[in-house]
Amino acid sequence: xxxxxxxxxxxxxxxxxxxxxxxxxxxxxxxxxxxxxxxxxxxxxxxxxxxxxxxxxxxxxxxxxxxxxxxxxxxxxxxxxxxxxxxxxxxxxxxxxxxxxxxxxxxxxxxxxxxxxxxxxxxxxxxxxxxxxxxxxxxxxxxxxxxxxxxxxxxxxxxxxxxxxxxxxxxxxxxxxxxxxxxxxxxxxxxxxxxxxxxxxxxxxxxxxxxxxxxxxxxxxxxxxxxxxxxxxxxxxxxxxxxxxxxxxxxxxxxxxxxxxxxxxxxxxxxxxxxxxxxxxxxxxxxxxxxxxxxxxxxxxxxxxxxxxxxxxxxxxxxxxxxxxxxxxxxxxxxxxxxxxxxxxxxxxxxxxxxxxxxxxxxxxxxxxxxxxxxxxxxxxxxxxxxxxxxxxxxxxxxxxxxxxxxxxxxxxxxxxxxxxxxxxxxxxxxxxxxxxxxxxxxxxxxxxxxxxxxxxxxxxxx
Numbered sequence: 007x008x009x010x011x012x013x014x015x016x017x018x019x020x021x022x023x024x025x026x027x028x029x030x031x032x033x034x035x036x037x038x039x040x041x042x043x044x045x046x047x048x049x050x051x052x053x054x055x056x057x058x059x060x061x062x063x064x065x066x067x068x069x070x071x072x073x074x075x076x077x078x079x080x081x082x083x084x085x086x087x088x089x090x091x092x093x094x095x096x097x098x099x100x101x102x103x104x105x106x107x108x109x110x111x112x113x114x115x116x117x118x119x120x121x122x123x124x125x126x127x128x129x130x131x132x133x134x135x136x137x138x139x140x141x142x143x144x145x146x147x148x149x150x151x152x153x154x155x156x157x158x159x160x161x162x163x164x165x166x167x168x169x170x171x172x173x174x175x176x177x178x179x180x181x182x183x184x185x186x187x188x189x190x191x192x193x194x195x196x197x198x199x200x201x202x203x204x205x206x207x208x209x210x211x212x213x214x215x216x217x218x219x220x221x222x223x224x225x226x227x228x229x230x231x232x233x234x235x236x237x238x239x240x241x242x243x244x245x246x247x248x249x250x251x252x253x254x255x256x257x258x259x260x261x262x263x264x265x266x267x268x269x270x271x272x273x274x275x276x277x278x279x280x281x282x283x284x285x286x287x288x289x290x291x292x293x294x295x296x297x298x299x300x301x302x303x304x305x306x307x308x309x310x311x312x313x314x315x316x317x318x319x320x321x322x323x324x325x326x327x328x329x330x331x332x333x334x335x336x337x338x339x340x341x342x343x344x345x346x347x348x349x350x351x352x353x354x355x356x357x358x359x360x361x362x363x364x365x366x367x368x369x370x371x372x373x374x375x376x377x378x379x380x381x382x383x384x385x386x387x388x389x390x391x392x393x394x395x396x397x398x399x400x401x402x403x404x405x406x407x408x409x410x411x412x413x414x415x416x417x418x419x420x421x422x423x424x425x426x427x428x429x430x431x432x433x434x435x436x437x438x439x440x441x442x443x444x445x446x447x448x449x450x451x452x453x454x455x456x457x458x459x460x461x462x463x464x465x466x467x468x469x
Contacts, residue, residue, distance in 0.1 A: 008240060008307070008436055009416040010037040012123070014050075014111035016311040019457045021118030028121040028148060029108050031135055032128065033372050033413065038104040040083050040422040042068070045076030054107040054114075059141060060196045066096070067103040082425045088371040089130040091174065091187060091384055095194075098134045102194065105138030119145045121208070125241070126152030127342050128372050129174050133189040137164055140202050148232060150210025151241050151344060158207045159225025165204035167191050176384060177377040178400060185376070185384065208278075210234055212243035214269035221273060228275065232301045233265045235281030239303050239438040241344040242335065258337060258345070271296040282440040289464055302464065304438040305447075309457045313420040316454075318433060323453045325351055326441045333439050338408030341373040341390045346412070349435040364432055366392045369424070370413035377401075410434065 012030045021027030038051060046052055052072070058064040071084065087097050105122070112120045122139045124132060126149050136147065140161075149157055160170045169190040176185045192199070206229040209220045220228045236242045236259050245258045270277055279292040280301035292300050306312060308319045325331040330352040340346040368374065368391035377400060379385040387399040390409040397403050415434025417423055423431035446463050447455040 008419065009033045009413075010313040010420040010422065011307050012303075013311075013313040013420075014108050016306060016309070016313070016457055017112040017120055018114070018116070018118075019311050020306070020461065021112065021120050022116045023458060023461050024118065025461060026119045026121055026146065027112060028123050028146075029112050031105060031108070031122045031124045031139065033370065033417070034108050034135070035101045035104040035131070036086055036370060036372075036417065037420070037422060038107050039067075039071040039086060039100070040417070042071040043073050043077050043083055044422075045073060047076070050111055051107055054110045055103070057110060058103060058106055059198055059200050060194070062196070063099050063194070064103060067100060070100075080425050080428070083422070085369055088369075088374070088386070090386065091130070091185065091376070093130070098189070099194065101131050101134035102138035102141070105135045106142045109139045109142035109144045113143060121146030121148055121205075123148045123150075123210075126150065126154040126157075127241075127344070129172060130187060131372070132157075133160065133170055133172055133187060136160060137189065137191050137194075140164055140205065141200065143203065144205050146206045146208060146229075148208045148210055150232070150234065151342065153216060153219060154209060155220065155224045157224075158227055161204050161207055162226045164191060165202045167195070167199055167202065174376060177375055179378050181378070181381060183378070183381075206230070208232055210280075211270075212236070212263070212265060214266045214273070217270050217273055217275075217277075221275070230276035230278070230298070231270065231273075232278050232280050233267065233270055233297075234301070235265060235279075236263055236335070236345070237439040238281035239307070239347045239436045241340060241342065241346055244343075244345060258335070267295045267297070281438060284438075284440055284443050284464065286464055286467075300464075302460075304440065305443045305460050305464070306457060307437055309460050310454055311457045314435070315419065315421045315433070318419065318435065320453045321351055322349060322435065322437070323444060323448055326444045327448065327453075331441065333437055333441075336408070339410045340412055341375075341388050341409055347436045347438065349437050351435075364411065364415075366390060366411070367414070367426075368392075368411065370411075370417070372413050 009032050014029055017027030017029045055064040122144050156172055163170045171186050171188040174185045174187050208230045209228055210232045211217045217231050246262045276298045278299050278301045279297045283300040284302045284305040289300050332350040334348055335345050336348050337345050368388045374386045374388040376384050385399055387396050387401050389405045390411045393406045396406055414431045418431040418433040419435055
């Protein structure tokens with residue numbers, strides 16, 4: 007769920023209650039680094055670091071980012087070096103450590119199942135992130151926003167401490183060169199190599215065709231699927247075509263974009279349904295269709311334990327109750343080119359979702375694309391950076407229209423927005439279309455509910 011929304015606290019509660027708790031792995035290195043800069047008030051990150059297998063690496067991370075008592079409110083967060091094919095060891099270490107921290111804290115003190123979610127579209131952090139999560143004993147890796155064929159085999163190799171590599175997508179590659187990012191986990195072990203277990207791998211798919219492709223062509227075993235419809239929050243799969251079904255004229259989706267569950271069931275792998283399934287009735291329906299259960303995002307995104315700033319959660323829930331909340335599928339906002347769900351608040355004018363509210367700045371860079379500058383060099387650009395900079399790097403100006411900085415906007419949503427003089431980055435809220443759960447969970451003026459209450463509501467025997 008977004009960046010830091012499904013944090014370790016939320017995942018731990020869900021896992022302890024017998025479900026699968028999933029932490030968001032997107033930009034988790036920046037998230038953990040900024041939490042340290044806010045002072046790590048409860049000491050949780052430092053506690054996790056004390057369990058990291060290589061103390062010197064953990065100390066380097068701590069020394070680099072920890073500020074006792076936290077930074078001053080208007081002081082900017084220290085930035086990390088932008089990701090690149092030629093990342094230095096120090097930057098790779100930061101990703102390994104941060105992923106370890108988040109998974110360790112989610113798993114600490116219980117035996118429940120904890121997973122971590124990544125985006126295939128964000129390739130450069132993938133190998134160090136997987137390694138760090140596996141060091142903490144992550145049980146499941148989930149990945150969508152692409153077709154992650156290489157990940158199952160990567161997990162196999164990392165479990166044996168073998169070197170791994172990932173082919174990197176590079177635009178304007180007219181010479182069809184191969185660009186590869188490599189990681190040898192043994193180079194970071196300092197002679198101490200804990201036993202690693204291979205986590206199960208769940209591919210997030212939007213159709214039976216992609217599911218079949220994963221089974222036939224993936225480099226290792228695909229243990230199951232999350233089948234996600236286009237009503238889910240965050241990034242959605244692009245529509246197959248603009249159809250004539252009801253609503254297609256405004257959403258771009260048609261009946262052709264509804265996953266064929268019967269065909270997915272025939273593949274013989276466990277699967278969970280996502281996107282509009284957050285009710286006991288729809289859970290029953292999913293189970294009747296042969297699913298193992300449902301993946302739920304939005305209902306947990308606005309519970310007490312999620313990472314979204316409390317005042318923002320309250321504003322969303324109140325507008326939902328009042329009927330003024332709007333969730334739209336924006337086909338231009340994301341630099342990835344994928345459709346992206348955006349929540350608009352009628353009574354709150356502090357959102358990045360309003361055009362022109364934010365100066366274009368790209369200083370986190372997780373969604374930058376790689377491109378060939380010449381036959382041997384790679385450059386980096388993002389359609390949400392200043393237009394003149396993007397065009398100077400060979401990008402098309404029309405690709406910049408409507409683009410928003412998801413990196414900075416989503417960080418602001420969880421209270422980690424960058425300070426820029428007298429201004430702070432504006433938040434960007436994403437959620438699914440279905441808020442029907444609110445009337446069942448919010449029954450007082452307090453406008454809040456817990457993760458345990460959400461789970462109790464979702465149970466099939468709920469009445």
